[in-house]
Amino acid sequence: MTEEPTDKETVREMLIAKAEQHATLTAADNDAIRKATFRIRSLATEEDVVRQGERPDSAVFISRGMLARYHTLPDGDRQYLSFHIAGDMPDVQSLFLKVMDHSVSALMASEIAMFDHRGLTQLFARRPGVAFAFWRLTLVDAAIFRQAITNNSARDPPSRLAHLCCEQFYRAREAGIAAEMSCDLPLNQTQLSQTLGMSHITVHRALQSLRRDRLLDLRGGKLQILDWGGLVTRAGFDPTYLHIAKESAISARIFRGQR
Amino acid sequence: MTEEPTDKETVREMLIAKAEQHATLTAADNDAIRKATFRIRSLATEEDVVRQGERPDSAVFISRGMLARYHTLPDGDRQYLSFHIAGDMPDVQSLFLKVMDHSVSALMASEIAMFDHRGLTQLFARRPGVAFAFWRLTLVDAAIFRQAITNNSARDPPSRLAHLCCEQFYRAREAGIAAEMSCDLPLNQTQLSQTLGMSHITVHRALQSLRRDRLLDLRGGKLQILDWGGLVTRAGFDPTYLHIAKESAISARIFRGQR
DNA sequence: CGCAGTATTGAAATTTCTCAAGCCGAGTGG
DNA sequence: CCACTCGGCTTGAGAAATTTCAATACTGCG
DSSP states (O other): OOOOOOOHHHHHHHHHHHHHHHSOOOHHHHHHHHHOOEEEEEEOTTOEEEOTTOOOSEEEEEEESEEEEEEEOTTSOEEEEEEEETTOOTTGGGGTOOSOSSEEEESSSEEEEEEEHHHHHHHHHHOHHHHHHHHHHHHHHHHHHHHHHHHHHHSOHHHHHHHHHHHHHHHHHHTTOOOSSEEEOOOOHHHHHHHHTSOHHHHHHHHHHHHHTTSEEEETTEEEESOHHHHHHHHTOOGGGGOOSOOOHHHHHHHTTOO | OOOOOOOHHHHHHHHHHHHHHHSOOOHHHHHHHHHOOEEEEEEOTTOEEEOTTOOOSEEEEEEESEEEEEEEOTTSOEEEEEEEETTOOTTGGGGTOOSOSSEEEESSSEEEEEEEHHHHHHHHHHOHHHHHHHHHHHHHHHHHHHHHHHHHHHSOHHHHHHHHHHHHHHHHHHTTOOOSSEEEOOOOHHHHHHHHTSOHHHHHHHHHHHHHTTSEEEETTEEEESOHHHHHHHHTOOGGGGOOSOOOHHHHHHHTTOO
């Protein structure tokens, strides 16, 4: 389970790649990103990175593994909010919202790069184009949260589960870390129930239904897609909300000062 | 119902006030905001401002009334995502996410100021402090979405409704547009059901329960708080997620170039 | 081998939804 | 001034879905 720590240079390139998914950056922008300092940290399964109520002073970039965000309810129960894969930055918001309103933990053995808030803030102040990229990233996050509201409020159990799987596979695919027709999804049925707002029994029956229809299989933390088209239909999945395309060319030009 | 259009100068001051809730701005920042051009538009109840799938070229600031964001499902059903009051900017994300993944409509006769994307982008590129304020605003939005996930997934019907009411009243209060113990909430029971992920019958029973316990009353589009403490308890409401306090002093200083 | 955590299954208890009908209040037109 | 209508609210009751409870497998690992 213990793998070699990722090379720092690799992390820098991953971060730049992520930023470039959200904006067209100049060489100077990239250089500025490269200069941002960070430290690598390994996480064990279930380990928390930050907890609800804390005031972190650094933001997280995932170089390997998978993290989750969750609310802790008054009765101690958990509500999972989102899942994040290598290349994601689940915690940019902590830069601007001092007190954490949720926790972040590792779903599997993972490795993260921790960027000091101060350094990031300076980077964003000096390089509007970079700020723009990371801002956009937080906006896509918000779009994913919106979709989760709809998913947990308006879909029946099998569709709900199917939608979650569509989203995770699609994002893993886009990030280039999915196998041909499968990806990691290290959640047991109890965690799925705490994600989808239903009991673990209902999750189990929903899963059975999707398996019976040969749409997917999910076991041992691996999601196997059996019939993508069928799954998309069952889920009512429309990836528009993931906003894979970049910002408009106009905005990009303005941000690069070519007004 | 048709009131005088808000004075443009008033809108400018409202916008600055909103920005200052999220960051400490310089006089130059404020001047730059003041120079942003916009046009006023009146909206009738139920009128859409933008629809899912469209590519708007301006962002909305609410000068009077109340707007909602919602998803339209494949079967034509609606899922409400959030509600916005005077002083809110529900649509900043459209600046960076070209295609709307949801619609925005008026819940009552309202008035909005529409800011051109191009002008806003230039403003943000030139004034990092201003960008910071609006970025933070979108992050609070995201925190509210997260809370909605939890609300609709993990709370029983009366708590769910109570939580929505707590949030709306608290925000109206903060915005200074609530009466002593009441505020607007122009939603009928069907709309509430499309917000909270339950049938309108269940909404009705939940409402009865809260009325019976003398916690609140909700009728004719007005929310009346009868027992704030009791309501907060019933809802499990903790306003931390609304992030009413500003960003840290350090970030503010960096953004003002005092590094 | 046995433990612990997870998955699976059945069945009862409970909640929520659907359906159906009546009511109420505001606005309308005769 | 009074039926009339329309939208929204209220209520009851049966149907359906979900949760809870309980018990039994399964699996990886020490």
